[in-house]
Amino acid sequence: MARVVVDVMLKPEILDPQGQAVQRALPRLGFEGIADVRQGKRFELDVEGPVDEAALARIHEMAETFLANTVIEDFVVKVEEA
Amino acid sequence: MTTRIGVVTFPGTLDDQDALRAARVAGAEPVSLWHRDKDLKQVDAVVLAGGFSYGDYLRAGAISRFSPVMETIIEQAKAGMPVLGICNGFQILTEAHLLPGAMLRNNHLHFICRDQKLRVENANTAWTLDYEQGQEISVPLKNMDGRYVADERTLDELEAEGRVAFRYLDMNPNGSLRDIAGITNAAGNVVGLMPHPEHAVEPLIGTGGTDGLGFFTSILKKLVNA
Numbered sequence: 001m002a003r004v005v006v007d008v009m010l011k012p013e014i015l016d017p018q019g020q021a022v023q024r025a026l027p028r029l030g031f032e033g034i035a036d037v038r039q040g041k042r043f044e045l046d047v048e049g050p051v052d053e054a055a056l057a058r059i060h061e062m063a064e065t066f067l068a069n070t071v072i073e074d075f076v077v078k079v080e081e082a
Numbered sequence: 083m084t085t086r087i088g089v090v091t092f093p094g095t096l097d098d099q100d101a102l103r104a105a106r107v108a109g110a111e112p113v114s115l116w117h118r119d120k121d122l123k124q125v126d127a128v129v130l131a132g133g134f135s136y137g138d139y140l141r142a143g144a145i146s147r148f149s150p151v152m153e154t155i156i157e158q159a160k161a162g163m164p165v166l167g168i169c170n171g172f173q174i175l176t177e178a179h180l181l182p183g184a185m186l187r188n189n190h191l192h193f194i195c196r197d198q199k200l201r202v203e204n205a206n207t208a209w210t211l212d213y214e215q216g217q218e219i220s221v222p223l224k225n226m227d228g229r230y231v232a233d234e235r236t237l238d239e240l241e242a243e244g245r246v247a248f249r250y251l252d253m254n255p256n257g258s259l260r261d262i263a264g265i266t267n268a269a270g271n272v273v274g275l276m277p278h279p280e281h282a283v284e285p286l287i288g289t290g291g292t293d294g295l296g297f298f299t300s301i302l303k304k305l306v307n308a
Contacts, residue, residue: 014231015257017189066148069141069177071184072231 002051003080004059008068009040043067044080051079084111085305087298088125090155092117092146096133097168097280104280105129108298117149126305127164127208128155130171132224132278142185142227143173152178164208164271164301169225172264172274181265181274182240183232188225189257197289198223198277199251200263204244207270211300218251219293223277228256230265230276240265248275 010016016038023037043063047055060077068075087105091098091114102112113125117135122128136145146152152174159165159180167175175181188194199220202213213219232240237260240246248264256276264275279294281287288294 013233014186015189015229017187017191017257021191066144067140069144069184071176071182072186 001046001048004045004047004051004056005078005080006043006045006059006063006067006075007040007078008043008063008073008075010038011072011074014072041067085109085127085302086111086113086123086125087301088113088115088122088128090115090117090128090130090151092133092135092149094133094135094137095131095170097131097278098133100278101129101131101168101280104283104294104298107283108295108302110298110302115151117146117151120150120154122151122154122158127166127301128158129280130155130165130167130174131280132169132171135170135174138170138227141173141177143170143175143177146170146174147177156180159267159272162269162271164304165273166209166297166301167272167274168278168280169228169276172276173227175272175274180272181267182236183230183265185227185276186229186231187227188229188255193224193226194228194255195222195224196255197221198255198263200248200275200277201251202247203249204247204266204270206244207247207266207273207300208304209273209297209300210247211303212296213300219296220282220289220291221277221279221294222281222288223255225256225276228258228276230256230258230262232259237262243268247273248277 019038087110089101105112205215279297282294
């Protein structure tokens with residue numbers, strides 16, 4: 001079964017308080033030198049059948065209508081090598 | 083004929099009973115609607131109530147937006163049927179693109195619950211006719227994902243067209259851009275807001291006032307005059 005990954009990130013101009021909270025915690029834990037953190041979502045889709053152009057187009061449509069809200073989020077679709 | 087106000091119950095909806103009660107207190111006939119039915123039981127208006135439909139998994143309102151009942155509601159809303167989205171209902175309306183923008187986690191990352199002062203910025207929507215332009219009201223607010231965002235162009239457009247229906251007063255409880263608490267579509271039949279008018283319709287509960295009742299009496303007035 002092939003795996004397709006959809007990475008969803010808040011658009012750069014959208015405030016990400018969750019990422020900021022993580023970033024602020026880092027120095028407390030001894031991890032210095034991280035200027036910014038933004039938190040996103042990763043979907044791993046195990047696809048039945050071949051991941052051809054048509055399958056990818058469907059996944060793109062799925063990401064655009066459901067997995068991501070394109071008002072606030074960007075997404076990237078990647079096929080993971082087996 | 084009595085005006086029928088439908089209230090949708092999704093799995094995880096919490097405030098449907100309060101919304102039904104508010105409709106009854108205002109003098110309407112409350113009608114329960116189920117998220118898996120496409121049928122709206124011939125209601126005259128629909129309320130999408132607060133709660134955490136589908137656990138807010140993925141994004142608040144994102145999964146409910148694809149419920150069978152929403153297919154009919156989206157179609158009817160576009161045809162002019164009045165729809166009010168409160169809290170989770172507002173989130174569903176933005177996810178359904180019946181209202182512009184999106185709702186995100188509060189900027190302070192905490193759940194918030196308080197009596198919230200609002201200014202009615204648009205008293206001409208189907209749900210605000212019984213208020214005065216600029217009137218200040220107090221209703222409960224309780225949410226985790228209440229931060230309204232939209233791009234600058236959309237915000238400017240909303241302001242220019244008077245579609246910011248409610249603004250937070252005294253404090254901005256969640257980081258919503260331009261203190262926006264609620265908006266309307268261009269036609270004025272679809273309204274969404276984060277605070278909860280349905281919890282402020284009787285003196286015994288909520289804020290102790292009845293500032294929220296106007297939403298439900300407005301829709302009666304609107305439908306009677308329609």
